[in-house]
Amino acid sequence: xxxxxxxxxxxxxxxxxxxxxxxxxxxxxxxxxxxxxxxxxxxxxxxxxxxxxxxxxxxxxxxxxxxxxxxxxxxxxxxxxxxxxxxxxxxxxxxxxxxxxxxxxxxxxxx
Numbered sequence: 770x771x772x773x774x775x776x777x778x779x780x781x782x783x784x785x786x787x788x789x790x791x792x793x794x795x796x797x798x799x800x801x802x803x804x805x806x807x808x809x810x811x812x813x814x815x816x817x818x819x820x821x822x823x824x825x826x827x828x829x830x831x832x833x834x835x836x837x838x839x840x841x842x843x844x845x846x847x848x849x850x851x852x853x854x855x856x857x858x859x860x861x862x863x864x865x866x867x868x869x870x871x872x873x874x875x876x877x878x879x880x
Contacts, residue, residue, distance in 0.1 A: 789815040 792815070796808040 789812070792808060792811045796805070799805070799808065
Protein backbone atom coordinates (compact mmCIF):
# COMPACT_ATOMS: atom_id res chain seq x y z
CA UNK A 770 0.00 0.00 0.00
CA UNK A 771 1.07 3.51 -0.65
CA UNK A 772 -0.07 6.84 0.73
CA UNK A 773 -2.02 9.33 -1.31
CA UNK A 774 -2.16 12.90 -0.12
CA UNK A 775 -5.32 14.89 -0.48
CA UNK A 776 -6.79 17.82 1.47
CA UNK A 777 -4.43 17.31 4.39
CA UNK A 778 -5.42 13.70 4.85
CA UNK A 779 -3.46 10.56 4.11
CA UNK A 780 -5.59 7.96 2.42
CA UNK A 781 -4.29 4.51 1.68
CA UNK A 782 -4.96 2.88 -1.65
CA UNK A 783 -3.76 -0.27 -3.36
CA UNK A 784 -1.24 0.12 -6.19
CA UNK A 785 -2.18 -0.86 -9.72
CA UNK A 786 -0.28 -4.14 -10.06
CA UNK A 787 -1.02 -7.76 -10.87
CA UNK A 788 0.44 -10.86 -9.36
CA UNK A 789 1.43 -13.72 -11.63
CA UNK A 790 -1.75 -15.56 -10.64
CA UNK A 791 -3.82 -12.44 -11.35
CA UNK A 792 -2.39 -12.22 -14.85
CA UNK A 793 -3.19 -15.91 -15.42
CA UNK A 794 -6.78 -15.34 -14.25
CA UNK A 795 -7.07 -12.28 -16.48
CA UNK A 796 -6.11 -14.33 -19.51
CA UNK A 797 -9.16 -16.53 -19.01
CA UNK A 798 -11.40 -13.42 -19.26
CA UNK A 799 -9.76 -11.41 -22.04
CA UNK A 800 -10.12 -12.86 -25.53
CA UNK A 801 -8.69 -10.29 -27.97
CA UNK A 802 -5.44 -10.94 -29.87
CA UNK A 803 -3.76 -7.93 -28.29
CA UNK A 804 -4.78 -8.98 -24.75
CA UNK A 805 -3.43 -12.49 -25.36
CA UNK A 806 -0.13 -11.11 -26.71
CA UNK A 807 0.31 -8.71 -23.78
CA UNK A 808 -0.62 -11.45 -21.33
CA UNK A 809 2.04 -13.77 -22.76
CA UNK A 810 4.68 -11.03 -22.49
CA UNK A 811 3.71 -10.32 -18.88
CA UNK A 812 3.95 -14.02 -18.02
CA UNK A 813 7.38 -14.17 -19.67
CA UNK A 814 8.45 -11.19 -17.55
CA UNK A 815 7.37 -13.04 -14.39
CA UNK A 816 9.32 -16.12 -15.49
CA UNK A 817 12.44 -14.01 -16.16
CA UNK A 818 12.14 -12.31 -12.77
CA UNK A 819 11.83 -15.69 -11.06
CA UNK A 820 14.89 -17.01 -12.92
CA UNK A 821 16.86 -13.87 -12.06
CA UNK A 822 16.02 -14.20 -8.38
CA UNK A 823 16.93 -17.89 -8.42
CA UNK A 824 20.25 -17.23 -10.19
CA UNK A 825 21.10 -14.46 -7.72
CA UNK A 826 20.50 -16.85 -4.81
CA UNK A 827 22.72 -19.45 -6.47
CA UNK A 828 25.38 -16.83 -7.18
CA UNK A 829 25.24 -15.59 -3.59
CA UNK A 830 25.65 -19.15 -2.30
CA UNK A 831 28.56 -19.82 -4.68
CA UNK A 832 30.22 -16.59 -3.54
CA UNK A 833 29.77 -17.57 0.11
CA UNK A 834 31.23 -21.03 -0.57
CA UNK A 835 34.20 -19.48 -2.38
CA UNK A 836 34.80 -17.04 0.46
CA UNK A 837 34.79 -19.90 2.98
CA UNK A 838 37.21 -21.91 0.85
CA UNK A 839 39.61 -18.97 0.43
CA UNK A 840 39.49 -18.20 4.15
CA UNK A 841 40.44 -21.79 4.96
CA UNK A 842 43.23 -21.84 2.39
CA UNK A 843 44.60 -18.50 3.58
CA UNK A 844 44.74 -19.78 7.14
CA UNK A 845 46.83 -22.79 6.09
CA UNK A 846 48.97 -20.62 3.81
CA UNK A 847 49.58 -18.17 6.66
CA UNK A 848 50.86 -21.02 8.82
CA UNK A 849 53.12 -22.25 6.01
CA UNK A 850 54.49 -18.76 5.35
CA UNK A 851 55.15 -18.26 9.07
CA UNK A 852 57.11 -21.53 9.14
CA UNK A 853 59.16 -20.51 6.09
CA UNK A 854 60.01 -17.11 7.59
CA UNK A 855 61.06 -18.75 10.86
CA UNK A 856 63.36 -21.14 8.98
CA UNK A 857 64.89 -18.25 7.00
CA UNK A 858 65.55 -16.28 10.21
CA UNK A 859 67.27 -19.31 11.74
CA UNK A 860 69.45 -19.70 8.62
CA UNK A 861 70.43 -16.01 8.77
CA UNK A 862 71.93 -16.33 12.26
CA UNK A 863 75.56 -17.47 12.33
CA UNK A 864 76.07 -20.92 13.80
CA UNK A 865 77.27 -21.12 17.38
CA UNK A 866 80.67 -22.90 17.55
CA UNK A 867 80.66 -26.10 19.56
CA UNK A 868 83.68 -27.08 21.63
CA UNK A 869 87.13 -25.65 21.19
CA UNK A 870 88.35 -24.29 17.88
CA UNK A 871 90.40 -26.45 15.55
CA UNK A 872 93.89 -25.29 14.51
CA UNK A 873 96.47 -23.05 16.05
CA UNK A 874 95.40 -20.40 18.43
CA UNK A 875 97.71 -17.58 19.34
CA UNK A 876 98.13 -17.17 23.05
CA UNK A 877 98.32 -13.74 24.51
CA UNK A 878 101.49 -12.90 26.34
CA UNK A 879 101.23 -12.43 30.07
CA UNK A 880 102.70 -9.21 31.39
